[in-house]
Amino acid sequence: MKHAIDSGGLEPPVSPSMTSRIRLKHLQAFRAIVNAGSITAATRMVNLSQPAISRLLAVLEEELGFKLFYRRGRRLVATVEGQSFFRRIEGTLSGIDDIPSIAADVRVNSYGRLRICSIGPLLLGDYLPKATARFQGDFPDAKVTMEWRRREDIDEWVSSRQADIGFTLLPIESNSVTWRKLITVRAVAIFPKGQCFDGRETVHASELRDETTVLPKQNVRLRQYSDAAMFGDQGDMRVDIETSTAVTSCHLVANNVGVGISDPFSVSGLGRDRLGIARLEPELTLTYCAIWPKDREPSQQAMDFLDAVAQVGGEFFEAFPEACPV
Numbered sequence: 387m388k389h390a391i392d393s394g395g396l397e398p399p400v401s402p403s404m405t406s407r408i409r410l411k412h413l414q415a416f417r418a419i420v421n422a423g424s425i426t427a428a429t430r431m432v433n434l435s436q437p438a439i440s441r442l443l444a445v446l447e448e449e450l451g452f453k454l455f456y457r458r459g460r461r462l463v464a465t466v467e468g469q470s471f472f473r474r475i476e477g478t479l480s481g482i483d484d485i486p487s488i489a490a491d492v493r494v495n496s497y498g499r500l501r502i503c504s505i506g507p508l509l510l511g512d513y514l515p516k517a518t519a520r521f522q523g524d525f526p527d528a529k530v531t532m533e534w535r536r537r538e539d540i541d542e543w544v545s546s547r548q549a550d551i552g553f554t555l556l557p558i559e560s561n562s563v564t565w566r567k568l569i570t571v572r573a574v575a576i577f578p579k580g581q582c583f584d585g586r587e588t589v590h591a592s593e594l595r596d597e598t599t600v601l602p603k604q605n606v607r608l609r610q611y612s613d614a615a616m617f618g619d620q621g622d623m624r625v626d627i628e629t630s631t632a633v634t635s636c637h638l639v640a641n642n643v644g645v646g647i648s649d650p651f652s653v654s655g656l657g658r659d660r661l662g663i664a665r666l667e668p669e670l671t672l673t674y675c676a677i678w679p680k681d682r683e684p685s686q687q688a689m690d691f692l693d694a695v696a697q698v699g700g701e702f703f704e705a706f707p708e709a710c711p712v
Contacts, residue, residue, distance in 0.1 A: 408449050410482065415442040416454060417479055420472050423461045473539070477548035484531070499529040500687050503543045504553040508674060509534050510633045511651035513698060514553065521694040528687065537607070544677050551688050553695075555607060556673040563677040566692070569699040571709040573608065573670040576636060576653060577645040577662040587708075589664040591647065598644030600627045600635045608632055611670045612647040636661060650702075650709035665708040 418428035418439070425439050432439065447454055454468035464472060487499065508514045509532060518530060535543055535552075541560035544552040558565050575589035582597060583589050591612070602609045626644060629635045632652040639646055640660045649672055653663055676692055678684045684692070703710040 407445055412442045412446040412449075413475055413479060415439045416446055417472070417476070419443065419455065419462055420464055420468070423463075425462065477543060477546070480533075481548065487529070499531055500551070500685075500691060501531045501533075501549045502551050502553070502691070503533040503535045503540055503549040505537050505540060505555060506534055506631045506633055507649045507651040508553045510631070510655055512654040513651045513702065514695070517691070517695040517698045520697060521691050524694070525687075525690060530691075541677065545679055547679060547682075550678065551684065551691065552677045554675060554677060556675050558675065558677060562680050564680050565675040565677045568674045568676055568695060569702065570671055570673040570711055571650050571702075571706075572711050573611065573647050573666050573672060574650050574653060574706070574708045575645070575664045575666045576639045576648045577664070578639060578642045579660065579662050581642065581662070582645060583664055584662050586664050588667055590667045591670075594645050594647065598626045600629065600638045600644040600646040601625050602632050602635055603628045603630060606630075606632070608647065608649055608672070611672075650706045654702075654706065663706070663708055669711065671711050 414432055415428065415434065418431040419425060422428040422431055425436050425443075428439055429436055434442075443454065450471065452467045453465050454471065455462040456465055457463075484499070502514075504514055514532070518532070521530070522528060533543075533549065537554055540552040540554040541558065541563055543549045545560060545562035552563070553568070556565070556567070575583065575591070575594065577583045577589075577597075583593075601612055604610065604613075627635075627638060629638065632648045633655065635646050636648055636652050636656055638644065639648075640656050647666060647670070650663075653661060676695070678688065
């Protein structure tokens with residue numbers, strides 16, 4: 387799965403007058419360099435020579451009016467503007483890549499492809515994978531595309547119809563989507579099996595700060611809640627290891643790196659045989675939802691998938707009672 391790159395909210399202006407010479411081949415060459423890290427490696431991805439890719443990149447930068455890469459040793463690294471531009475065109479290019487499979491679906495008049503985007507915890511844990519398995523069991527001819535996206539990007543992907551449904555964390559800040567609540571859970575304390583808090587049913591967040599702490603970075607909403615619970619009005623205190631996702635934090639804790647706080651969905655991908663889990667005090671609740679474009683009702687296929695998600699949600703607390711809100 388491709389990981390979106392955080393550009394700090396900076397979006398390069400692209401006016402229609404700037405794009406007169408830009409063609410699909412320019413964008414495909416740009417994507418290849420981003421993914422490969424060099425023009426040499428990119429040649430194998432787009433089957434073009436190095437001079438051809440260099441010319442395409444030069445034209446694209448000239449038309450856009452900003453540099454897309456800078457050199458770091460032998461690698462080409464996207465500039466802040468290049469990262470932001472990539473985020474905005476990635477979905478379009480992915481859609482173009484899907485044209486052959488879309489055409490095949492139309493030719494055989496099959497059940498259409500359902501495009502889903504989701505934040506990491508729901509997709510990388512067991513929640514959406516189990517729902518997808520149930521959905522496929524009911525509709526074996528269904529085609530599904532699933533994309534991991536940052537919470538900040540989910541609204542845009544759905545409102546621009548790059549995805550039929552999005553799964554994310556409330557609150558929703560966009561006015562261009564409609565949302566439906568799925569499930570409210572409480573965050574849990576996580577720790578290595580057989581160490582420190584093992585055997586405890588409840589752990590207070592303040593107890594974690596005296597251990598080696600593993601938490602997501604501050605731009606992740608769970609981290610913001612965790613800081614308030616662990617440190618109170620003392621502000622952001624020592625956090626030993628920061629990660630980009632709660633899923634990564636869970637894997638580090640499972641490998642005896644430290645302790646932390648996680649949403650229960652990220653925990654579900656590892657399970658109790660690898661990770662110690664306890665009810666967290668004070669209670670930190672997280673509410674997740676499904677979203678779709680405001681001006682379009684979900685298809686029957688999308689509604690069928692949401693039914694499968696609801697069934698899995700109803701069973702989740704049986705497996706993880708620590709995550710059940712009071």
